[in-house]
Amino acid sequence: MITLEFPIDPTDTAIGVMRDREHAAEAASIHRFFHPKSVAIIGASRRQDTIGQVLVRNLVMADFTGRVYVVNPSAPAVSGLPAYRNVNDIPDDVDVAVVAVPADAVTDVVLDCANKGVHGLIVISSGFAETGEEGRRRQRHLAGLCRSYGLRLIGPNCLGAINTDPTVQVNASLSSVMPNRGRAGFFCQSGALGSAILEKVKNRGLGISTFVSAGNRADVSGNDLLQYWEEDDATEVVMMYLESIGNPRKFSRIARRVSKRKPIVAVRSGRTTQGVPMGHAVRRIGAPQAAVDAMFRQAGVIQVDTLDDMFDVAQLLAHQPLPRGRRVAIVGNSDALGLLAADAASAVGLVVNRSVALGADATAEDFEDALDDAIDDPDVDSVIAVYIPPLDVSGEEVANVLAAVGEQSDKPLVSSFLGAEGIPELLRVPDVAGSSAGRGSVPSYPAVEAAVRALARVVDYAVWLKNPDGKVAEAEDVDVRAARRLVNGILSDPAVVAADREVELDQDQVTRLLAAYGIELWPTLQVRDVDDAVAAGETLGWNVVLKSTLPSVRERPDQVHVWRNIDDEAEMREAWDDLCRLVDPATGRFVVQRNAPTGVPIAVRSFEDPLFGPVVSFGISGPVIELLQDWSYRIPPLGEHEVSAMIREVKSAPLLFGYRGAEAVDVAAIEDLITRVAELQNDLPQVSSLELSLVLAGVDGARVLTATARVAAVKDPRPDSFVRRMPDLITTIPD
Incomplete structure (x- = not known):
């Protein structure tokens, strides 16, 4: 008998290999949709104003460079193309199939496509989870069938996919608008909204590299698109309209990595209600809105409130360099608009270091001199130009100056030029890559406040880039095995198993749990x-x-x-x-x-969200603070600088740093306490909630006076996995 014993805890190398494999596989699967050599439209129709006819027309009119095949069992030809009765009758290979048949016929189409060797399906058809329980069952069957045959699925109930690359030019969607070539990739879920988005993008002169409307998102999700866009040289900015997040932990992990290379601008609907649209087979996020917002910030995602805000930020990121800091200069020919810009900048945390009022009769040469001086000023990181022309003046000469300065400047230049929105023709720089507006084009905003808001969000992103994650904050003297034995012992009690419910720990159990992580709970x-x-x-x-x-x-x-x-x-x-x-x-x-010695009362909380995973929060204790919800949130594991930022970002933080002449408390002790709580919650998903409701932070430490904890069996593992798998029946974490 030979006994072999070795550790199975994942090492950094093993995790790195798994992440690389996950990234490569998911990016490659999405690449097929955007670079097909052949597309089959199943359900193509000869009748005008039908989905099948629109799909054929859009694909052909976009000048798709590959082969187009149409499948219609009852017609010899569709739009001048020979029609095939079945996808298997097509003599050549088919990379992508666009499906527009009734919902109850989609299953047969999947089987035919699997037999043909199709790589990806875009299911336009509706009649799935958005219609109710029967539709949800049909959608689960569709997703399971596609996955069993190795097919990737966009949809169902989606708008489709677009690639504006001139070597491909594929419009496999219901949108009649083929956007201009641009630097931004776009992901959304709503088909109806997707059409409006593409129209708005074109009107703004922004341009798109690739576009996906995922509909009910039964398979392909925003996480898959992020994996693809990370390596796509044609995409420099990512825009996402998210109606739901199926796997927040995975999104956070991937987005954090992508954001270090390319900015992600996101709008998340349902922020207040945390609602999930019909057809989205995901659970509601139980974490508060502030916790979800914190996750976006941690990942470097630029979260905005509206679609207009997203386009405002994206056009700046796509055409101008990143700022080095928060210092701005304002150059304009209107004193009133200059003051509005200065007020707006101060309100969003920008520092106005230079303000130049040229007067209403300023010439193009005056603008050029003032802009050059502002850009050359080492105390200026970005420039806001405001131009409102006098009567009977086109402003073309000033536009030429702005475009020339914007093309040559290594600092971002934004404008409110003639109240125009987007990238006006006069402010565009020719792009050798063929997009509608080249690098250095100056974005214009209808109001100076919009220009300032967009610039402020880009500044926040640039500051995030300058602060590396650093190593994960880890506490000393932690006994994870002891904590797991304690929790698993409680959950294995026959009475607890039979009740299948959450259990509140008694004082002794809470004391032992905290002690395993080096936290002393004062006896009560x-x-x-x-x-x-x-x-x-x-x-x-x-x-x-x-x-x-x-x-x-x-x-x-x-x-x-x-x-x-x-x-x-x-x-x-x-x-x-x-x-x-x-x-x-x-x-x-x-x-x-x-x-206990006197101190500032603080509270540290953590909980396990079934979809979101572990969440940690910090705040000053007290009823007023509770009512105002003055809490900071983070998602473990935490970097060292994130722990420090948690303490300092609450509005009541001055109480910890010598407010009104009081002595500053031992902030390092608070940071250590947060680190230990975060590590505990990250290690033990069975801990459904932990609350250190009264901690006195003094000049010589932080003392935990009151704490409560609840535990519950883990029915599903945390949804951040490197492989796609069905939920299993894990109930406890082994010692």
């Missing part, structure tokens, strides 16, 4: 009467506090619910009588603790 002794309170004081060696944990009085300045510095029996009895006048001892849940 529950007392029923004054004699219990006296005994508790003696047990703790006096210098104790007596307080009520009743939520209605806790942390309320108008309700004195805590007696401190109790040193003997007489003081304890006096304190007991005083508290009993305020709170009924039968319901007031009185406790005794050691007296």
Whole structure:
């Protein structure tokens, strides 16, 4: 008998290999859709104003460079192309099939395409999950069938896919608008919205490299497109309209990597309601909106509120260099608009270091001199140009100056030129790559406030790029195995298994769980009467506090619910009588603790979202802070600088740094505490929630006075996996 023992914990090398394999496979599968040598339209029709006819016309009118085949069993030809009864009758290979047949016939089409060796399907057909339970079952069957045959699927109920590369020119979509060649890749889910988006992109002169409307997103998702765009040299900016996020952890991981090379601009609908549209087979995110926003920021994603904001930011990123910092110069011929620009810049965190008012009669030469001086100024990182022409003046000469300066400048230049929107013809620089507007073209905004908002978001992205992730923050003296044994032991109790419910840990269990991660929870002794309170004081060696944990009085300045510095029996009895006048001892849940040094009360929380994964939050304790929701959020694992940023980004952070002459607290101790909580939540998905609701942060440390925790069986693994798989039945994490 030979016994071989070796560790199976994933190493950095193993994880790197898995990520590279995942990236290569998903990018290659999407490449097929954008670079097909042949496309078959299944359900092509001879009748005008039908989906099958529109698909044929759009593909042919886009000057697709590959072969087009049409499948129609009841017609000899469609739009002058010979029609085949079945995809298997096509004599040549088929790379992509565009499907526009009734929903109940799609399954047969999938089988035919699998037999033919088709690589990808674009299912335009509706009648799937967006229609109800029967449609959801049909969609699950469709996705499972495609996956079993190794087919990638865009849709169903989608608009389609477009590639503007002149060597391909494929418009496999219902959109009659073939956008101009550009530097931005675009992903959306809604088909109807996709058509409007393409029209708006064309009107702005922005241009698109590739476009996908994923519809119900049964298979191909935004994560797949990110994998492709990361390596696509034709795509320099990624735009995403997200109606739902199927795998937030994977999105965060991929987006963080892509953002280091290419900016991602995203609009996320349903931010307030966290709603999921019909047809999207995903669960609602239980995490609060602020936590999802934090995930986007961590990943470097530029999140905007509207589609117009997204285009405003994208056109700046696509045509101008990134700024080096927050310092701006304003050059214009309108004092009023210059002041508006300065106010708007200050409101979004930009610093106006230079403001030049040229006057209404300023010439093109005046603009050129002022712009050159601003760009040459080492204290200026970007320039905002404002031009409103006098009467009967076209502004063409000023436009030529702006275009010339924008082409040569290594600092971003944005404008509010004639109130135009997009990239006006006068401000475009010819592009040798063939896009509608070249690098250096100056984006124009109808209002200076829009120009400033777009610039501010690009500045935030540039600042994010300058702050590398750094190493993951790790705590010392952590016993993960002990914590897992404790949690698994609780969850394996027959009563807990039978009830299949969340379990709240008792004080001893919470103490042991936190101790495994080096967090000391101060002992809390529950007392029923004054004699219990006296005994508790003696047990703790006096210098104790007596307080009520009743939520209605806790942390309320108008309700004195805590007696401190109790040193003997007489003081304890006096304190007991005083508290009993305020709170009924039968319901007031009185406790005794050691007296902690004074400090700022803070709270650290974490929870496990079934879709989102682990989330950690930080805030100053108190009812006012709770009402104002002054919390910072992060998604573990945390980098060292992220822990520091969590503390400093809450609005009440000055309380920790010597507000009104108070001593600054030990911030390093708070950072260490957050690091340990984040590590615990990341290691133990069974911990459904953990709350350190009262931590006193003083000048010499942070002391955890109150903590609660709940655990629950893990029915599914966290949804961040390097392989596509069906959910399994894991309930506990092994030791």
